[in-house]
Amino acid sequence: MKKIAFLFALATIVISCKQKPKENTEKSAQPHEMAAQQQVTADSTQDFSFETIPYTKADLGIFPFFTLPKGLAELNKPLLKDFDICFFPINGIMKGFEGKLYKAYITGREGTPFSQHYFESSVDHYLKSIGAVKVYSGTITKEEYQRYNTKDPNKGGEGDIGYDGEQINVYAIRSKGQGNILVQYSSTNAGAKLNILQQKVLTQTIGKITADSIIKDLANSGKSILYINFDTNQSSITAEGKETVNQIAEALNKDTSLKISIEGHTDNSGEAAHNKKLSAERANAVMAALISHSIAKSRLSTRGFGAERPLVANDSEENKAKNRRVELIKVN
Known part of the structure; x- marks a missing residue:
């Protein structure tokens, strides 16, 4: 019996020894996996630079x-x-x-x-x-x-x-x-x-609206497209809008032979009848402001088109903003 017990204990020890390396292998893989995960996180903070890319010799054609x-x-x-x-x-x-x-x-x-x-x-x-x-x-x-x-x-x-x-x-x-x-x-x-x-880098195309730029537009194309700020859904001109009106008045004072039609436009938001009425009221508000600057009423006329004549499709907020405008049309 003692011999049998001894052999049983010895077998248990042998089996235990054979199992331990497997457990150690499994445990040793975990730190390696964690290190790999940490490496991915560290790499994600590195900045990409085109300077590291060699120049191509290929003819790429056009965009x-x-x-x-x-x-x-x-x-x-x-x-x-x-x-x-x-x-x-x-x-x-x-x-x-x-x-x-x-x-x-x-x-x-x-x-x-x-x-x-x-x-x-x-x-x-x-x-x-x-x-x-x-x-x-x-x-x-x-x-x-x-x-x-x-x-x-x-x-x-x-x-x-x-x-x-x-x-x-x-x-x-x-x-x-x-x-x-x-x-x-x-x-x-x-x-x-x-x-x-x-x-590519942005090419700045925005410039200050001046009397000279308005005169130039009217001379070159017969119209000047302006974005005069009004209170939302109203015809009252904001302080920023009045600065633009001042430049229109200065342009008319510089060229006393100029006669213009002031035409209001909106985007297609809301009812068409309301937009047309609002655009006419805004054109009239600009005319009234110019008259207050001593511009003769005989040199001015107004029209409101609402959303009837969009510059671009009203398919985005950016395009709708482009359509909300006042156009000065040279009459003579």
Whole structure:
């Protein structure tokens, strides 16, 4: 019995010794996994710089620089902006870049099913062939999406990329002729989204409205488009608006032969009849202010068009603001 007990105890020890290395292996893997996670977090704080990208020697052509793969097409009219901002997940952190922008949904042409593998392989191969460098491939967190999404003026629009859990691939191109370019896409078997940005600095086109600029516009084109500030949904001119009226009066005093028609315009918000009445009242308010500056009434006339003659489509708040205007039309 003692011999049997001894053999049983010895077997127990042997089995225990064999199990311990497995436990140690499992435990030793955990710190390694944690270190890898910490490395990803550390990398995400590093800044991306185009200076690290070699110049391409390829002829890139004109913006947006490449066609879609054969058999694929834009699902809708793409978003095209001469200057805007687009966010790219640089090391998992959404960073805004400014410049010329293209954004689109991509799908198969009629009768041609979309293939995720075909799209990704085609784009990746072409970008690499023109010297593009992949700078990111991965997703962003829900927290990162919540941090940045309200800063993106095109969020939810055509070809929008940058949602938590969305697989995104980003390429950078550095060209001596075309400057810095970023390309990003995401895709599934249902379709793809493609963004292309050619980085550039804003060219300031805003200038102070002066009597001389009004005279120049009237001489060159027969009209001067002004954005005179009124109280909301009213015809009373604000303090800022009165500064513009002062410049109109000065222009009319500088060129005493000028006669103008003051024409009011609105966007398409609200009822058409109300907008037309409001635009006429605002034109009349400008005329009354000019008369108070000793401009002869015989040199002035007014019209209100409401939303009948938009400068641009009333399809965004930005465009609606452009349509809310006063136009001075040269009469003589």
